[in-house]
Amino acid sequence: MAVSPSSISRLELTISMPGFSPPPPPFPSSDLDINQLPSGTGEEEWITAGVEDEEESTNGGPPRKKLRLSKEQSRLLEESFRQHHTLNPRQKEALALQLKLRPRQVEVWFQNRRARSKLKQTEMECEYLKRWFGSLTEQNRRLQREVEELRALKVGPPTVMSPHSCEPLPASTLTMCPSCERVTTTGLDKGSTKTTTTAVATPTTAATLSSKVGTPALQSRQSSAAC
DNA sequence: GTTGGGGGGCACTTTACCTCA
DNA sequence: GATGAGGTAAAGTGCCCCCCA
Known part of the structure; x- marks a missing residue:
């Protein structure tokens, strides 16, 4: 495979990944003047020796x-x-x-x-891909667990208790916060702009829904946790 | 447009030297 | 101190691509 000079200049591609910063460039910058002959x-x-024994x-x-x-x-x-x-x-x-x-x-x-x-x-790319693979594997495991738990719940629609009235909330009022992965209720608290965290949409979401909805443990979390 | 030669880059390999147990 | 294994870097080889006449 021949690589043109333009593609050579692209050799040093960089990969950015959350939580993973590539090592610094291998050559620390120097104030060396390339046009100067080496002192020693x-x-x-x-x-x-270099030139002398040419042939x-x-x-x-x-x-x-x-x-x-x-x-x-x-x-x-x-x-x-x-x-x-x-x-x-x-x-x-x-x-x-x-x-x-x-x-x-x-x-x-x-x-x-x-x-x-x-x-x-x-090697850096390999390391990065390994980490990515591990991360995806973990995420996949979590999601699969969640799917199984949601399937187990399929008997009835998942309900979330309102922190205010302790009544089940309609699913349409639930939204997912993309940054913290929490499910929040919106549009209910008309007198307040505060968004109330109702349940956690993390790997334990389904477990939380199935086992803790309405329990004192969740209710205390509902009242204290905020996005 | 086609072709052949030259030059340059790359992948792969060999080889000489160094380090370390 | 001698020695062998493994690592590293300089150099060899063959192939491919590009350019130009």
Whole structure:
């Protein structure tokens, strides 16, 4: 699959989920000037030097030694990656010159860096989907339980006792508050704007309706709870 | 409009080195 | 200190897509 530069720039998609904030970007911002040569080249960290052994390790030479980038080189590459995830040939050449690397090495580094970035993103997405799945599973379980309990109640329509008159309320007067998932009565208290919480439309709604309607426990909740 | 070559990116893999038990 | 397993990053390979002549 080939990815155009425009889609590369979309690599860092973000996912927002309630209660789940993604980790901060992996590269803390720096005031590094990318056009400056590294102060310390850190060449002591090189297993194999960069440009010098250009044609080594090919056709019958000694086994290739692994290049280890110095901290400064890595820092510059990361900084450059933060600015653009792909390089045009001139940028690649300039960066290679600056880092005393071959352009091919810069190119490889960017390729691997993009792969790591994508892998990280995929892992984050996987984590997010796992959490989402767990949340949906839990919600599904609750709803199924509720359905079963409502089915058990199907003998008669669910009734909710008015907190004021202790009379059963018509279902048409019940509305669900989307934010707190409570069932409220509306349009009854004409003299007051207060909305009275009557029953809880949470996973325990059906259980509440079936077992606690009209009981002192619910009535005390009815009078105290507010949306 | 079709075709072939070149360049660049990506996925997958190999390899060398590092860390840690 | 030697050693093997596992992890990480640089590099190799093959394929695909895009552009251009």
